[in-house]
Amino acid sequence: MTKLGTFYGIGVGPGDPELLTVKAINAINAVDVIIAPKTEKKEGSVALSIARSHIRPTTEIIYQVFPMVKDFSEWTEVFDGNKAEIMSILRRGKSVAFLTIGDPMFYSTYIYIFRLLRAEGVKVVTIPGVPAFLAIASQLGRPLAFGNEIISIIPATAPRGAIESALNSSDAAVLMKVYKNLDEIVDALERSGKLDEAMLVSRSGLDDEKIIDDLRNHKEERLNYLSTIITREAIR
């Protein structure tokens, strides 16, 4: 019987192709097949475009569509279909890499696939990537947390009360998935005293990157899904 191939989950960082780790590039070069996740709405795969310059021209690339899920249990058919496709490649003894934006273990579709494949007894190797919020802190020259400070990482899609209490109980904060309710988020930042230091970066490291440092004047801005705010108490 052919031995199952290894499955790699590879973090490709937020956008700049130079932010892939050496380990990620080595794995991308070694595998037989690359899975490029995409959403139903968009043509291409952002993760693939970030990694593209590191991929050998002969490597097979398969696009898989994933819904942007809130509740994974409503989408089991789609995930099971993608899992079945990956399993059929692994059963032929081929190795597969699943590309993921930023870090694979951090708010990622990869986590669902990782769990499904682990349950099938597949050998899974996860290679970390630079998460968007840390790339953004360096890019902006904005240290996020010092000494004993507490930092919260908050999906802007979380319930409003939970967002407010996390903002109020931490020195610094990262707001992820900021694309629908910017006005509410700006108000919450104002109430927690964290608006003055807030900066938003949309599509960090990609060609159409956008930086906003005066969020008060951009409450109605239509944002891309890949948008993050970093903020902290003012440093005195």
Ligand SMILES: C[S@@+](CC[C@H](N)C(=O)[O-])C[C@H]1O[C@@H](n2cnc3c(N)ncnc32)[C@H](O)[C@@H]1O
């Ligand atoms: C599904 S989560 C993926 C997080 C990713 N695994 C990471 O490590 O950064 C998507 C959110 O990550 C953030 N994000 C990912 N890439 C980004 C980028 N290039 N620029 C700004 N924010 C980004 C945004 O907050 C976006 O809504």
